[in-house]
Amino acid sequence: MRALHNTPRGNRLHIAIFGRRNVGKSSLINAITNQNIALVSDVAGTTTDPVYKSMEILPIGPVVLIDTAGLDDQGELGALRVRRSYSVLNKADLALIVVEAPGRLQACEEDILNKCREKNLPVIIVVNKCDLHPLDAEVARDTGCDVVKVSAATGQGIEELKMAIIRNAKKWEDRPLIGDVLNPGDHVILVTPIDAAAPKGRLILPQVQTLRDILDHNCTASVCRETELAATLKGLRSKPALVITDSQVFKQVAAVVPADVLLTSFSILYARQKGDLHTLALGARAIDALKPGDKVLMAEACTHHRTEDDIGRKKIPAWLCQHVGGPLQFEWSSGSGYPDNLRDFSLIVHCGGCMINPREMLSRLAQARANKVPIVNYGLAIAHLMGILPRVLSPFPEIKEAILSQEV
Numbered sequence: 001m002r003a004l005h006n007t008p009r010g011n012r013l014h015i016a017i018f019g020r021r022n023v024g025k026s027s028l029i030n031a032i033t034n035q036n037i038a039l040v041s042d043v044a045g046t047t048t049d050p051v052y053k054s055m056e057i058l059p060i061g062p063v064v065l066i067d068t069a070g071l072d073d074q075g076e077l078g079a080l081r082v083r084r085s086y087s088v089l090n091k092a093d094l095a096l097i098v099v100e101a102p103g104r105l106q107a108c109e110e111d112i113l114n115k116c117r118e119k120n121l122p123v124i125i126v127v128n129k130c131d132l133h134p135l136d137a138e139v140a141r142d143t144g145c146d147v148v149k150v151s152a153a154t155g156q157g158i159e160e161l162k163m164a165i166i167r168n169a170k171k172w173e174d175r176p177l178i179g180d181v182l183n184p185g186d187h188v189i190l191v192t193p194i195d196a197a198a199p200k201g202r203l204i205l206p207q208v209q210t211l212r213d214i215l216d217h218n219c220t221a222s223v224c225r226e227t228e229l230a231a232t233l234k235g236l237r238s239k240p241a242l243v244i245t246d247s248q249v250f251k252q253v254a255a256v257v258p259a260d261v262l263l264t265s266f267s268i269l270y271a272r273q274k275g276d277l278h279t280l281a282l283g284a285r286a287i288d289a290l291k292p293g294d295k296v297l298m299a300e301a302c303t304h305h306r307t308e309d310d311i312g313r314k315k316i317p318a319w320l321c322q323h324v325g326g327p328l329q330f331e332w333s334s335g336s337g338y339p340d341n342l343r344d345f346s347l348i349v350h351c352g353g354c355m356i357n358p359r360e361m362l363s364r365l366a367q368a369r370a371n372k373v374p375i376v377n378y379g380l381a382i383a384h385l386m387g388i389l390p391r392v393l394s395p396f397p398e399i400k401e402a403i404l405s406q407e408v
């Protein structure tokens, strides 16, 4: 194993570590990573909020270990910490439930195990402190999960645990962004506006990752701003296979790109890679059912710096109000917060979610579905508001056909 810090967290397998206070969750992280990262103390309840540690486990690749507060934490604050531990289930790809040998699973351990099952999460039960309790542990005998006995203190069993993690890491679905719809040798144009929202001196993550995916699939790319798009197209010997744009400039770009060239946006690629393009595209069509006065949730998965003319705060809300012909009531959420009162909203408009992993995005979609609220992402919402939804879905013909033929 070696430390790897440059893969974005949203592209890492998320391994959540649950257990009661003082069963050795933090020591286990230190033993797995072979470093003193997590704060370890004999005082129960040292870990309060979830703590994230990035590393690489070969052959899985980059992972993030999430240390959580004790499931048996007490008092008002303790209950809050337990809720935060449970919320980690929304992003976990694999759960380690750490228990202390010997004995059977306790009620809080059974409860987290059941929640993992409801979410179809693979679970490894880690029986810690086996150096102190050398007898065969009875714990978890009937759970059907992999059970690994370790001692985080001596390192005993840690290699077996890593092997179990590799076995249980359900096919870490490394879904391509766009490479699967390209043929080797295809040329793609990426349109990246450089406006006040663009970070100084670099491209943003979706642009970099898309470029990398194109190169990984033996294709070539040109990158330009929307102002140079016409000249870039003119300079090519043949038409590009695809144009991928920032959705904020959909209108200008759609006017310049020939009708027979496929067009889509970075956020639509993310909708497909991280979430469920079908659900989000149906959400775009649900915009037409909005009425003035309806409540709309604008949800962003991180707390990035916002500009005066911010896409989520200003532009999309203004376009939506214009579309429905009157004012709407907007609420905003950002970062890991996702409101409990989803049922109160007529529509959720979510960002591309480049900073979160597919599990978390899918969990947000599932919460919307459970509350019967349509959900759309920024790119698809803009495409629909600009009247070009069918066109920007054209690289994905099955989805396009299904969406356009389905009643909303």
Ligand code: SF4
Pocket: 300, 301, 302, 303, 304, 351, 352, 353, 354, 355, 356
């Ligand atoms: S708001 Fe969403 S799309 Fe924008 S940077 Fe944050 S996670 Fe990525």
